[in-house]
Amino acid sequence: MEKSPKSFIATLLLCFFLGGLSIHRFYVGKAGTAILQIVTLGGLGIWLLIDFIMIIVGQFTDKQGRKIKA
Structure with a gap:
């Protein structure tokens, strides 16, 4: 499976600090x-x-279904 070009660290931090606004999903x-x-x-x-x-755990995916991994 192809890895997402989106940053694992950025996604994790956005979820932790701005998760209530769903910024990580945007x-x-x-x-x-x-x-x-x-x-x-x-x-x-x-x-x-x-x-x-x-x-x-590395199971979150981007819009195209590619996993966001460290």
Whole structure:
């Protein structure tokens, strides 16, 4: 599987510091789910936590489905 050109560190930091605004999802090109995450307040924080864990373990993907890995 092809690796995403998006930065692992940038995605991780954006999720940690600005996750409530879904900036990490906008960064990787997932604008639709970013807006949905904002409207639902990050699934009351659960969706945000899942995103953070998925980024850490290398399973978070960009818009084209490429994994963002360190």
